[in-house]
Each structure stands twice: as C-alpha cells, then as structure tokens.
Amino acid sequence: MNPTNTIITIFGSTGDLTIRKLLPAIEKLLQEKLLDDRTKVIAVGRRDYTTESYLSFVEKELKVPFNTKALIPHVTYFKLDVDNQKDYLSLKQYIASISNSDTRKIFYLAVGPELLKGIATNIGESKLVEKEDLNATITFEKPFGSDLASAKAINALLWQYFDEKQIYRIDHYLGKEMIQNILTVRFANKIFESVWNNNTIKHVKIYAKETDTILSRAGYYDTSGALKDMVQSHLLQMLSLVAMEVPRSYNSEDLKNEKVEVLRKLRYDRKSLVIGQYDGYQNEPNIAKDSKTETFVFFKAFVDTPRFKGVPFYLLTGKALEQKESVIIIEFEETSEQHKWDLPLFTNKLYIKIAPQDGISLTLNSKVPGLRNAVEEVDLDYCVACNAVGNLPEAYEKLILDMTKHSKSLFTRWDEIELSWQFIDQVKQDIVNKQIPLRIYKNHQELYDLIYEMTGESI
Ligand SMILES: NC(=O)c1ccc[n+]([C@@H]2O[C@H](COP(=O)([O-])OP(=O)(O)OC[C@H]3O[C@@H](n4cnc5c(N)ncnc54)[C@H](OP(=O)(O)O)[C@@H]3O)[C@@H](O)[C@H]2O)c1
Known part of the structure; x- marks a missing residue:
C-alpha cells in the first residue's frame, strides 16, 4: 500500500510519551519511507515555544x-489552550490550510486521563473530527477510564461526537x-x-514483572x-489472545x-x-503515608469455554521484583507414556517471551548423550531480535x-474495555x-512462597 498523506496532531506534545515514543517512532517511519514525505506533525502544547525551540527542548529531554x-520539515509547534474553543478553531483553520480532501487526519491525545473528555469534546464541538469523515480519527491512550x-x-461522550470506526484506543502491548x-x-x-486445549494444556502463566519501582x-x-495499570489492559489482552477460539477470519472485527x-x-x-x-x-515522593495501593497482584483465573474449561491461568504482575520479564508460559500435560519410564520426565513448555527480549522457546525431553540412561530438558530457543535484520520496530511504530x-x-x-473493567471492578x-x-x-520470594503455599504453583 502506498504511504498516505497524513497530518498527525499530537495533544500533549511536551510530555514523556510524545518525546520518548511518538516522535522517535514517526522519525523512524519517515526514514523508512513508510510515512509519506508530505507527512505533517502538529505538536500541540500550552507552552510558549516556536517550532525551533520546541525541537531543541525535545532534543534536550531525550537522553538517547x-x-x-x-x-524539521515535518513538525510545527502549535500553542493551544485546551479549554479554549477559539484555539481549536484556529487549529482547524491551520489544518485546512495544509491539507486536501485526501489527507488522513489523526488526532492523538497523548495526555493524562483527566484531560481526555475536555479535549475530545472540544475536538467534536469544533468539528475538527466529524462523524461522516472517516479520514479523520481520534486516538486515546490507556488508561481508558479508571x-x-x-x-x-x-x-458515551465519544460516541456522541465520533463514529466507532474513528476511535482508536491504544494498549501499546498489542x-x-x-x-x-x-x-x-x-x-x-x-x-x-x-493441542491448544484442556486435553493437553495443563496451565498457562502470564507474568509481567518489573524491577523498577514507580519512578x-x-x-x-x-x-x-497494579490491577488497573497492568491487569485490566496488558495481562487480559494477552490472556484473550491465548484463550480465544479460532476466528472466522483474521480481520479486526472477527478477532475482537x-x-x-x-x-x-x-x-x-x-x-x-x-x-x-x-x-x-509509602515513603516515595507524593505518595500518602497510609496508601493502600497495590504494586503486586497475583491470581488464578479460568476461562469457561469448552476449549479451556478447567485450565488454570496464573496472572502475576508487580514492581520491585527480581527481574524485568514479560512472558507467557504454556505448560503441557505429562505424557501418557510416563508410567513406562523409570525416570521422571519433564513437561513440555512453550515460552512466548515479550520483554526484555522477544522470542519463543519450546522445551522437550531429550536423551542425555552417552551411555548412561538419562533424560534432560532441552530448550529450542528462538531469539527474535538476534535474527531480525535491523532493529525490531517499537510498538508505537507499528501502531x-x-x-x-x-x-x-x-x-x-x-466491548473489550467494558468487559475487562467489569472483571477488575469485581476483583x-x-x-x-x-x-x-x-x-x-x-523481596519477591516472600510473595512467591506465599503463592506456593496457596496454590502449589512455583513462580
Ligand atoms: N509515557 C509513557 O511511556 C506512556 C506509556 C503508555 C501510556 N501512556 C499514557 O499517555 C498519556 C500521557 O503520558 P505522559 O507520560 O506523556 O504524561 P506527561 O509526561 O505527564 O505529559 C502530559 C502532557 O499533557 C500536558 N498537560 C498536562 N496538563 C495540561 C493542561 N492542563 N493543559 C494542557 N496540557 C496539559 C503536559 O503539558 P506540560 O508539559 O505543559 O505540562 C504534557 O504535554 C497518559 O495517559 C499515560 O498513561 C504513557
């Protein structure tokens, strides 16, 4: 498909997300000619910058x-007060002056959730995005609600102004x-x-561990x-992809x-x-001394479909843990041949490694080379980054x-968001x-010991 002539208007252009993720992703897409040379980025902010001073600020903020x-040829800084309707009309005029009828217009709200409704309303009211114009779309960052x-x-507010086809809700894990x-x-x-069913799969573990604190x-x-920040979005998305039925087709709607x-x-x-x-x-800056916010969560879940009924899904996420690791581990049942073997055999495991290294590995039982009768667990390991030509694309490039x-x-x-919030609210x-x-x-071991006591599962 030919690259499209696009205007990407970013609200929150002085924020961490724009600086560390969005602008580098856009720069990479331009460099690889995946975005058209005519692509324009309108960096919307409340500070007094010129385009030049804005880009200097970005360069200074970025540590890499x-x-x-x-x-430079693509970015324009545009000062706007998010509460002032007139500023949106000026933005509309500016966009009209640099676009034509084919221009794809993306409005990206890279701002905190508290600004989301106000900005979306003003975008709707000023008709920067109109329901009939599917070339104009609006993008929302997670969290979508609390x-x-x-x-x-x-x-409800978004549907008042926009068609569902125009609304892009981001979960960058995807x-x-x-x-x-x-x-x-x-x-x-x-x-x-x-084998992707409860006859063969013993359990599934989905972990998103971080060593970082809240920074x-x-x-x-x-x-x-942790429940709202990680489980509601990333972990439930991973679980859905592992547990879903075969889709009618691989188009977006059938998958969803x-x-x-x-x-x-x-x-x-x-x-x-x-x-x-x-x-x-509780001693972190700006945290209440009696805060009861959880930074770790673990539970066992079930998906009551014919395919997965009875298979435990162990979900775990937390901060200040022993390692940074996002992984899905699918463990298969013992072989029915086990009873004929004098030796214990290992269960096969499929690892889908998401971070810090992308990869897949599958463990098998294999004879230990030599004259002794022994079996060892061997790992068929594929490191995606090691084999990719050039750097792997960042999630935001793809999105x-x-x-x-x-x-x-x-x-x-x-409906994915609705059902996942329903689940989290219940928890x-x-x-x-x-x-x-x-x-x-x-330290993590105190929690892992407790989980072992409660479920018999080791982490
Ligand atoms: N950072 C990430 O890696 C990341 C990853 C995933 C999702 N997200 C989500 O993306 C969103 C933005 O995150 P962030 O880390 O970029 O936040 P941030 O660094 O705090 O940036 C917030 C942006 O909003 C602007 N802003 C704040 N209050 C404003 C106001 N009253 N009027 C106008 N502008 C205002 C800020 O402008 P000033 O600079 O002028 O204050 C800044 O540009 C959040 O919803 C976050 O959850 C972020």
Missing part, C-alpha cells in the same frame, strides 16, 4: 541520540512484536492446532495500582469478537488472590503506521468486601 533534524462507570461515561506473534504461533503451526509516576500510579468471548467467560478464584505493596512505597492505514486489529474495541470489590490483606514485601 535522536535526529530531530530529520523532523473503572467501569468512568470508562462508560467517556465512551503493538509489541511477540504479542502480534501469539496468533501466528497458535494458528500458523499445525503442531499446535490440535516518577506517583500521581497516576497511586490512583491506579473471539477475544471478547474469552472475557465474557473469564472468572477468577478469589482464594488465590494475593496483593502486595513493596516496602518503601502509528496502522492508524495511517485505518487498520484497527491492534486497537481495543469498546477490587472483593479486595474490600473480603478484606484481602495487602502484603508489604521486602
């Missing part, structure tokens, strides 16, 4: 080498190479087709916590229809729920490119009603 010069009620309110690869591994390999995200994180069915059939075992907070969290092409497979549909309610204790942890 980045060629802002390549962006619970089911707030997400519903935001969505842009990651290995998340996209889950479907390929599952559906493009005959060897997995007949500078105190304000947002303390109102959110199957992911939604997983969320409808999702339940969790309340007795397995562990929540924790790393020791020292921005897809926006320009109107491709919505990697964006979340409203949150249980924490309060059932008085689930918040465990203060000095």
Whole structure:
C-alpha cells in the first residue's frame, strides 16, 4: 500500500510519551519511507515555544541520540489552550490550510486521563473530527477510564461526537512484536492446532514483572495500582489472545469478537488472590503515608469455554521484583507414556517471551548423550531480535503506521474495555468486601512462597 498523506496532531506534545515514543517512532517511519514525505506533525502544547525551540527542548529531554533534524520539515509547534474553543478553531483553520480532501487526519491525545473528555469534546464541538469523515480519527491512550462507570461515561461522550470506526484506543502491548506473534504461533503451526486445549494444556502463566519501582509516576500510579495499570489492559489482552477460539477470519472485527468471548467467560478464584505493596512505597515522593495501593497482584483465573474449561491461568504482575520479564508460559500435560519410564520426565513448555527480549522457546525431553540412561530438558530457543535484520520496530511504530492505514486489529474495541473493567471492578470489590490483606514485601520470594503455599504453583 502506498504511504498516505497524513497530518498527525499530537495533544500533549511536551510530555514523556510524545518525546520518548511518538516522535522517535514517526522519525523512524519517515526514514523508512513508510510515512509519506508530505507527512505533517502538529505538536500541540500550552507552552510558549516556536517550532525551533520546541525541537531543541525535545532534543534536550531525550537522553538517547535522536535526529530531530530529520523532523524539521515535518513538525510545527502549535500553542493551544485546551479549554479554549477559539484555539481549536484556529487549529482547524491551520489544518485546512495544509491539507486536501485526501489527507488522513489523526488526532492523538497523548495526555493524562483527566484531560481526555475536555479535549475530545472540544475536538467534536469544533468539528475538527466529524462523524461522516472517516479520514479523520481520534486516538486515546490507556488508561481508558479508571473503572467501569468512568470508562462508560467517556465512551458515551465519544460516541456522541465520533463514529466507532474513528476511535482508536491504544494498549501499546498489542503493538509489541511477540504479542502480534501469539496468533501466528497458535494458528500458523499445525503442531499446535490440535493441542491448544484442556486435553493437553495443563496451565498457562502470564507474568509481567518489573524491577523498577514507580519512578516518577506517583500521581497516576497511586490512583491506579497494579490491577488497573497492568491487569485490566496488558495481562487480559494477552490472556484473550491465548484463550480465544479460532476466528472466522483474521480481520479486526472477527478477532475482537473471539477475544471478547474469552472475557465474557473469564472468572477468577478469589482464594488465590494475593496483593502486595513493596516496602518503601509509602515513603516515595507524593505518595500518602497510609496508601493502600497495590504494586503486586497475583491470581488464578479460568476461562469457561469448552476449549479451556478447567485450565488454570496464573496472572502475576508487580514492581520491585527480581527481574524485568514479560512472558507467557504454556505448560503441557505429562505424557501418557510416563508410567513406562523409570525416570521422571519433564513437561513440555512453550515460552512466548515479550520483554526484555522477544522470542519463543519450546522445551522437550531429550536423551542425555552417552551411555548412561538419562533424560534432560532441552530448550529450542528462538531469539527474535538476534535474527531480525535491523532493529525490531517499537510498538508505537507499528501502531502509528496502522492508524495511517485505518487498520484497527491492534486497537481495543469498546466491548473489550467494558468487559475487562467489569472483571477488575469485581476483583477490587472483593479486595474490600473480603478484606484481602495487602502484603508489604521486602523481596519477591516472600510473595512467591506465599503463592506456593496457596496454590502449589512455583513462580
Ligand atoms: N509515557 C509513557 O511511556 C506512556 C506509556 C503508555 C501510556 N501512556 C499514557 O499517555 C498519556 C500521557 O503520558 P505522559 O507520560 O506523556 O504524561 P506527561 O509526561 O505527564 O505529559 C502530559 C502532557 O499533557 C500536558 N498537560 C498536562 N496538563 C495540561 C493542561 N492542563 N493543559 C494542557 N496540557 C496539559 C503536559 O503539558 P506540560 O508539559 O505543559 O505540562 C504534557 O504535554 C497518559 O495517559 C499515560 O498513561 C504513557
């Protein structure tokens, strides 16, 4: 497909997301000619910058080498007060002056959730995006709401002004190479087709571990916590992709229809729920001394579909843990031949590695070379980055490119968000009603020992 003539208008252009992710992604897409040379980026902000001083600011803020010069022909800084309707009309005039009827117009709200409704309303009211014009779209960052009620309110507002086809809700995990690869591994390999079910899969583990603490995200994180920040979006998306039925086709709507069915059939075992907070969290700057926000969460869930009924899904995410690792581990049942062997055999495991390194590995039983009768677990390991030519694309490169092409497979549909908030609200309610204790942890092992005691599963 030919690159499209696009104008990307970014609200929140002085923020971390724009500087660290969006502008570098746009620069890379331009460099690779995946975005047309005519592409324009309108960096909207409230500060007094010229385009030149804005780009100098970006360069200074970025700690890694980045060629802002390549962006000079494309970027314009536009000062706007997000609450002032007149400023949106000026923006509209400016966009009209640099576009034609074919121009693809993307309005990207790279701002905190508190600004989302106001900016979306003003974009709608000023007719920067009109329902009939599918060439104009609007993009929202996660988090989309803070619970089911707030997400519903935001969505109702959006539907008042925009068609669902114009709304792009981002969960950047979906842009990651290995998340996209889950479907390929599952559906493009005959060897997995007949074993992807509860006859053969013993359990699934989905981990997103971080060594970092909350760093500078105190304000947002303390109102959110691990359940809302990670489970509602990234972990449930990964679970849906692993557990979904075979889609009718691989188009965006058919894929989402199957992911939604997983969320409808999702339940969790309340007795397995562990929540924790790393020791020292309450002493972090801008965190209340009595904050009860969880920085760790673990639970066992089930997907009550014929394919996965009875298979435990262990979900775990947390901060200040022993390693940075996002991974899906699919463990298969013991072989029915085990009883004829004098030796214990290992269960086969499929690892889908998302971060820090992208890759897949599959463990097998293999004879130990030599005269002794022994079996060892061997690892067929594929490192994606090691084999890719050039650097692997960043999630935001893929997501921005897809926006320009109107491709919505990697964006979340409203019903996915609705059902995932419904699930999270239930867990949150249980924490309060059932008085689930918040465990203060000095190190990960205390939590992992507890999980072992409660579920018999080692992490
Ligand atoms: N950073 C990431 O890597 C990342 C990853 C995934 C999702 N997100 C999501 O992306 C969104 C933005 O995150 P961020 O990290 O970029 O936040 P940030 O660094 O705090 O930036 C927020 C942006 O909003 C602007 N802003 C704040 N209050 C404003 C106001 N009253 N009027 C006009 N502009 C205002 C800021 O302008 P000033 O500079 O003038 O204050 C800044 O440009 C959040 O929803 C976040 O959850 C971020």
